[in-house]
Amino acid sequence: MTFEAPVLHYSILAPILIVLGGALVGVLIEAFAPRASRRSSQLFVTVASLVIALAALLRVRNQVSVSAAMGSVSFDGAGFLLQASILIIAILSVFLIADQENFTALAAAVPGSEEERHSLQADLRVTEVYPLTLFAVAGMLLFPISSDLITLFVALEMLSLPLYLMAGLSRRRRLMSQESALKYFLLGAFSSAFFLFGIAYLYGYSASITFSGIQASIVGGSGNDVFLLLGIAFISVGLLFKVGAVPFHAWTPDVYQGAPTAVTGFMAAATKVAAFGAILRIYYVTFANAQWQWKPALVLIAIITMVFGSVVAISQRDVKRMLAYSSIAHAGFLLSGVIALSKSGLEASIFYLFAYGIATLGAFAVVTLIRDSAGEVTDLNRWSGLGKRSPLTASVFALFLLAFAGIPLTSGFIGKFSIFSAAYESGNTSLLIAGVLSSAIAAFFYIRVIVLMFFKDSVEDGTSVVIPSALTTTTIAITSAVTLILGIYPAPLINFIATFATFVR
Amino acid sequence: MNPFNYLYVAGLLFTIGAVGVVVRRNAIVVFMCVELMLNAANLTLVTFARINGNLDGQVVAFFTMVVAACEVVVGLAIIVTIYRSRRSASIDDASLLKR
Numbered sequence: 001m002t003f004e005a006p007v008l009h010y011s012i013l014a015p016i017l018i019v020l021g022g023a024l025v026g027v028l029i030e031a032f033a034p035r036a037s038r039r040s041s042q043l044f045v046t047v048a049s050l051v052i053a054l055a056a057l058l059r060v061r062n063q064v065s066v067s068a069a070m071g072s073v074s075f076d077g078a079g080f081l082l083q084a085s086i087l088i089i090a091i092l093s094v095f096l097i098a099d100q101e102n103f104t105a106l107a108a109a110v111p112g113s114e115e116e117r118h119s120l121q122a123d124l125r126v127t128e129v130y131p132l133t134l135f136a137v138a139g140m141l142l143f144p145i146s147s148d149l150i151t152l153f154v155a156l157e158m159l160s161l162p163l164y165l166m167a168g169l170s171r172r173r174r175l176m177s178q179e180s181a182l183k184y185f186l187l188g189a190f191s192s193a194f195f196l197f198g199i200a201y202l203y204g205y206s207a208s209i210t211f212s213g214i215q216a217s218i219v220g221g222s223g224n225d226v227f228l229l230l231g232i233a234f235i236s237v238g239l240l241f242k243v244g245a246v247p248f249h250a251w252t253p254d255v256y257q258g259a260p261t262a263v264t265g266f267m268a269a270a271t272k273v274a275a276f277g278a279i280l281r282i283y284y285v286t287f288a289n290a291q292w293q294w295k296p297a298l299v300l301i302a303i304i305t306m307v308f309g310s311v312v313a314i315s316q317r318d319v320k321r322m323l324a325y326s327s328i329a330h331a332g333f334l335l336s337g338v339i340a341l342s343k344s345g346l347e348a349s350i351f352y353l354f355a356y357g358i359a360t361l362g363a364f365a366v367v368t369l370i371r372d373s374a375g376e377v378t379d380l381n382r383w384s385g386l387g388k389r390s391p392l393t394a395s396v397f398a399l400f401l402l403a404f405a406g407i408p409l410t411s412g413f414i415g416k417f418s419i420f421s422a423a424y425e426s427g428n429t430s431l432l433i434a435g436v437l438s439s440a441i442a443a444f445f446y447i448r449v450i451v452l453m454f455f456k457d458s459v460e461d462g463t464s465v466v467i468p469s470a471l472t473t474t475t476i477a478i479t480s481a482v483t484l485i486l487g488i489y490p491a492p493l494i495n496f497i498a499t500f501a502t503f504v505r
Numbered sequence: 506m507n508p509f510n511y512l513y514v515a516g517l518l519f520t521i522g523a524v525g526v527v528v529r530r531n532a533i534v535v536f537m538c539v540e541l542m543l544n545a546a547n548l549t550l551v552t553f554a555r556i557n558g559n560l561d562g563q564v565v566a567f568f569t570m571v572v573a574a575c576e577v578v579v580g581l582a583i584i585v586t587i588y589r590s591r592r593s594a595s596i597d598d599a600s601l602l603k604r
Contacts, residue, residue: 153569182532197545
């Protein structure tokens with residue numbers, strides 16, 4: 001028996017490898033560097049590896065390959081766009097994560113213990129959050145370009161496991177943070193078990209673990225259809241869990257509320273791009289020929305997700321929980337781009353993912369600024385009158401809320417318009433109607449927050465807007481500028497996406 | 506022996522695991538039920554490898570074991586931290602985050 005040496009296209013895999021390399025360097029810094037220089041060197045390594053990865057990705061943007069790693073990875077225009085969005089969002093999130101105030105000094109210490117107090121007083125901080133971020137980013141980069149089931153599963157775990165830990169690192173309200181890590185972990189592991197079971201049945205159906213092999217079996221129609229249906233159903237449970245679609249959304253509000261706000265922003269924006277990237281690829285490339293089997297169920301899930309997210313968000317009193325339910329509603333809107341199964345649907349989804357990710361990150365960045373002596377203030381009642389005390393912060397937050405609501409002159413309007421028109425062109429009028437109705441419901445609670453901030457009297461209870469650090473200011477400035485520019489002059493990005501957005505088969 | 510019987514066993518194990526996750530209250534037991542589900546998936550994969558007559562399924566099963574081991578590391582770390590701060594590993598006690 002001869003042994004065939006594997007052929008790897010290193011230039012295509014370079015972004016992932018660079019990020020992983022940066023993560024390993026980060027682990028070494030954590031182990032060996034003196035404490036005083038750790039934070040600055042970690043920050044430097046993290047940002048540098050993300051920027052170099054982005055540069056390496058731009059170099060290969062025109063390449064198309066179905067066999068970058070022996071058929072495990074297929075790189076194409078859509079893969080490039082998704083990876084670039086993830087890297088840009090990751091760089092901006094790292095600027096937020098760099099604000100150490102939000103993270104516990106010693107995650108292993110028992111909350112309220114002498115050990116914790118001591119490490120906070122002496123400012124002895126561990127900085128494991130940076131390598132964890134990089135490992136998660138590497139998994140996210142791999143997730144939307146993987147083209148066999150093993151790679152898909154490994155990438156899913158690679159992006160999830162660091163996120164479970166990062167959810168538990170909050171400095172304030174540590175019990176809540178740990179609780180959110182536990183919930184995220186148990187539900188995440190539960191859904192990956194379903195995902196793996198789906199992989200097993202797809203393999204049983206097609207005798208192949210590559211997307212192209214499964215697609216060929218579906219076209220040939222030779223296998224046992226029960227296996228195919230079980231496989232699609234179980235894999236979809238795993239993927240829909242990651243994007244927080246109803247009925248797999250139960251973790252979203254709790255984790256968004258409990259996790260440190262910077263991590264929530266990263267998770268909400270980047271995970272959504274990665275998970276929807278994988279969903280788009282697997283449905284467009286692999287399951288497209290079996291669309292009559294899954295489309296009705298997915299249409300139903302999309303409609304329920306939109307309506308549920310929008311309706312439940314109305315009754316939320318906590319700003320992070322409100323943003324969580326709004327992200328559930330947005331998952332529903334994005335699913336209509338998946339269901340469209342057309343080139344315009346793909347383009348609209350990618351634009352929406354980028355615009356939504358940037359706006360979400362910006363919104364959570366603003367949330368980190370509203371604090372009192374005990375930490376961040378997330379109770380919406382205490383946000384009243386914010387616009388009178390600090391008009392700039394409140395206006396920026398209002399801009400993001402308007403983008404979520406899809407008001408013209410913000411990126412959200414262009415995103416919603418293109419995704420709904422793609423859904424309409426593909427003949428899914430029910431999705432269009434549900435989408436527009438739930439957008440209207442959603443606009444109500446976004447605008448209610450704006451009214452609260454600008455037209456209500458402020459309460460004097462120590463809530464104040466802190467002066468943001470330079471890095472946080474950068475993130476807020478870039479995200480708000482992008483949100484505004486994409487709303488006023490979106491044509492260059494739309495054309496750019498249109499030239500690249502295709503899936504190689 | 507008919508290899509399909511193994512699929513039935515795996516389906517049964519998966520169901521037991523899934524029901525366990527939903528009804529049990531101790532985080533460790535819930536986690537063990539998840540592991541049972543992963544192993545049920547492994548048994549399915551290996552059975553299909555036998556039925557299909559190629560080795561891909563067995564390869565996936567190996568990857569699953571590695572990933573499951575990583576998951577144990579992360580999961581037990583989280584559960585132990587929770588236990589140290591609350592003196593309890595019950596997932597009903599962890600309810601600060603209101604619905």
